[in-house]
Amino acid sequence: MSILTPKQKEIVEREAQILEIARPIVVREGYHGLNMDRIAEAVQYSKGTIYNHFSCKEEIIIALAIKNVAKRVELFQKAAQFKGRSRFRMVAIGEAAEMFVRDFPDFFMFEEIIQLPSVREKTSGKRQAVIQGCEMQCMSVVAGIVRDAVAQEDLELPEGVKPEELVFGLWSLTSGAYSIMLKSESLEQMGLEDPYAIVRFHTAALLDGHNWKPHSTEFDMDSLLKRIRREVFSNE
Amino acid sequence: MSILTPKQKEIVEREAQILEIARPIVVREGYHGLNMDRIAEAVQYSKGTIYNHFSCKEEIIIALAIKNVAKRVELFQKAAQFKGRSRFRMVAIGEAAEMFVRDFPDFFMFEEIIQLPSVREKTSGKRQAVIQGCEMQCMSVVAGIVRDAVAQEDLELPEGVKPEELVFGLWSLTSGAYSIMLKSESLEQMGLEDPYAIVRFHTAALLDGHNWKPHSTEFDMDSLLKRIRREVFSNE
DNA sequence: GTGGTTTCTGACGGTTCGTCAATAATGGAA
DNA sequence: TTCCATTATTGACGAACCGTCAGAAACCAC
Structure with missing residues (x-):
């Protein structure tokens, strides 16, 4: 059950990656410094993909x-x-x-x-x-x-x-x-x-x-x- | 020195009016509920006029x-x-x-x-x-x-x-x-x-x-x- | 391969911000 | 009263960001 296809693994890892990138931004620039386009660019995935993980930036x-x-x-x-x-x-x-x-x-x-x-x-x-x-x-x-x-x-x-x-x-x-x-x-x-x-x-x-x-x-x-x-x- | 022309009086009063309108909005809907267009509509002046009083909504x-x-x-x-x-x-x-x-x-x-x-x-x-x-x-x-x-x-x-x-x-x-x-x-x-x-x-x-x-x-x-x-x- | 499913993409409509050139009101001087 | 320099007002506009979604791409089981 906990065996993951490479794809599933990628997805799990990406979620952690998004959070890793978001954290310092929020810390440095607060709530308003964080924006989805910026995260998308940083993780090298499109904005839509970020929204597959978190339904809004507040969820992050x-x-x-x-x-x-x-x-x-x-x-x-x-x-x-x-x-x-x-x-x-x-x-x-x-x-x-x-x-x-x-x-x-x-x-x-x-x-x-x-x-x-x-x-x-x-x-x-x-x-x-x-x-x-x-x-x-x-x-x-x-x-x-x-x-x-x-x-x-x-x-x-x-x-x-x-x-x-x-x-x-x-x-x-x-x-x-x-x-x-x-x-x-x-x-x-x-x-x-x-x-x-x-x-x-x-x-x-x-x-x-x-x-x-x-x-x-x-x-x-x-x-x-x-x-x-x-x-x-x-x-x- | 403290004698005000009607115009100046209007301006002073308007500032209080803006704050009066803004307060309940912030209380009810928080920081994000407050927006300049809404205030402008409520006080019956244009947005530009609001900006003559407060340089941004944070100032309000x-x-x-x-x-x-x-x-x-x-x-x-x-x-x-x-x-x-x-x-x-x-x-x-x-x-x-x-x-x-x-x-x-x-x-x-x-x-x-x-x-x-x-x-x-x-x-x-x-x-x-x-x-x-x-x-x-x-x-x-x-x-x-x-x-x-x-x-x-x-x-x-x-x-x-x-x-x-x-x-x-x-x-x-x-x-x-x-x-x-x-x-x-x-x-x-x-x-x-x-x-x-x-x-x-x-x-x-x-x-x-x-x-x-x-x-x-x-x-x-x-x-x-x-x-x-x-x-x-x-x-x- | 193939076909059905899942995932990804980025252009798009919508909202709000703050600006600024054009317009209007004001009030003192002639 | 008329004129005009000064001051105040306006709202259309560009920019930033949100969240969506139709179509493209990747995946995977057969």
């Missing part, structure tokens, strides 16, 4: 975004497997999020583009669902750690607060910070030098504020981070 | 965004004038941010659009600087409260941490949360019901985590919010 962009979110889920799942107390596993999640931004800073551009109403209208619900599915997976990985923390009595949630609501705070803080970092020049003007460190500083404070034990003053963050990098992400 | 969108950011600065300044301890003034800032999102949810759409590379390239640096200036004003209003808190010994910043870095955390948390709220359907699927309350919950935790006194368990948040709404924002 969402396909690029999907490649990245899948990677994020992988990083999160790895981080969650870190052996140790729940609070330490959360630090590992933070590290995963930071690595994702460092390694795929372009993703935030794709994410913004695919949220534009004009783009959402044109792209298939199927691909949109894939993105949302990955988002939910990340959420539930982290919510799982929250549940573990509650079970182990490292954390107590106020009456009526769901684990997902706690995750939402972290999600907001980190995604907000990274999106400001990547798009605003104000930061440098305000003299903020190591934004990644600032994000770590605030996530620690947020978890401390929710009284997630052990408190960040009760363990050595630097050596923990080193251990996480070594044990979880050594081959990234 | 950034002009709309400017109207909103100016309003935000105003709300923040009002909030900062709340009489009381620094921690309470921060709650007022949080309330201002929430009011801004509730009253101008569209702004986040404009903000995203004007960050697109294609839009940034085409819009005048002058208008971009206005936006950034408002951002900086908000930042420095809040940083001022942080400085007051430090002076009054309600807050102690770790060695080397600037007030702006603390503000960055709050800014990230709130803007991240609101941007997720406004664009992601995942939230409802995850069962998060009152996102505004969750944002308040997390900002309180973040400030508690930084040990900003009085701690949120030491005062009555609900009555404070009521007082703020009455004393600061009664006429909004």
Whole structure:
């Protein structure tokens, strides 16, 4: 069943080739820099052939975004497997999020583009669902750690607060910070030098504020981070 | 000097009229829904005339965004004038941010659009600087409260941490949360019901985590919010 | 080979952008 | 009031890009 005729192989490879060519164009020149004639010329096939693969240019962009979110889920799942107390596993999640931004800073551009109403209208619900599915997976990985923390009595949630609501705070803080970092020049003007460190500083404070034990003053963050990098992400 | 001929008056009014017509189009149909021919038809002037006011459609969108950011600065300044301890003034800032999102949810759409590379390239640096200036004003209003808190010994910043870095955390948390709220359907699927309350919950935790006194368990948040709404924002 | 199927092609119609030469309106001076 | 230099308005136009589709080419099983 998975045996491919030369022709079928060519088609599969071409799809990857289109995405490879499109990615740097979007990164350099954004949504509007990407146009089908240009891709067609670059891959040396006619425009009609490109349209056999992707029904519009928005589909190309969402396909690029999907490649990245899948990677994020992988990083999160790895981080969650870190052996140790729940609070330490959360630090590992933070590290995963930071690595994702460092390694795929372009993703935030794709994410913004695919949220534009004009783009959402044109792209298939199927691909949109894939993105949302990955988002939910990340959420539930982290919510799982929250549940573990509650079970182990490292954390107590106020009456009526769901684990997902706690995750939402972290999600907001980190995604907000990274999106400001990547798009605003104000930061440098305000003299903020190591934004990644600032994000770590605030996530620690947020978890401390929710009284997630052990408190960040009760363990050595630097050596923990080193251990996480070594044990979880050594081959990234 | 400010006496206008009828003609000049007409021109000034037309500019406002163009923006009034453009706004709902962008809100309903996004960046791509807005097109110059359509505006021209709606305002009953030719396209060339529209171009006398705005050199491209991106300029229209950034002009709309400017109207909103100016309003935000105003709300923040009002909030900062709340009489009381620094921690309470921060709650007022949080309330201002929430009011801004509730009253101008569209702004986040404009903000995203004007960050697109294609839009940034085409819009005048002058208008971009206005936006950034408002951002900086908000930042420095809040940083001022942080400085007051430090002076009054309600807050102690770790060695080397600037007030702006603390503000960055709050800014990230709130803007991240609101941007997720406004664009992601995942939230409802995850069962998060009152996102505004969750944002308040997390900002309180973040400030508690930084040990900003009085701690949120030491005062009555609900009555404070009521007082703020009455004393600061009664006429909004 | 052959014929039916799949794939590829690029010219084409449609939409929007931004321009600019021609036209019209304006308002101060005679 | 009339005239005319200045300023404002107009819409047809060229350019860029999208997505389509009828016909050409390639493929493959017999």
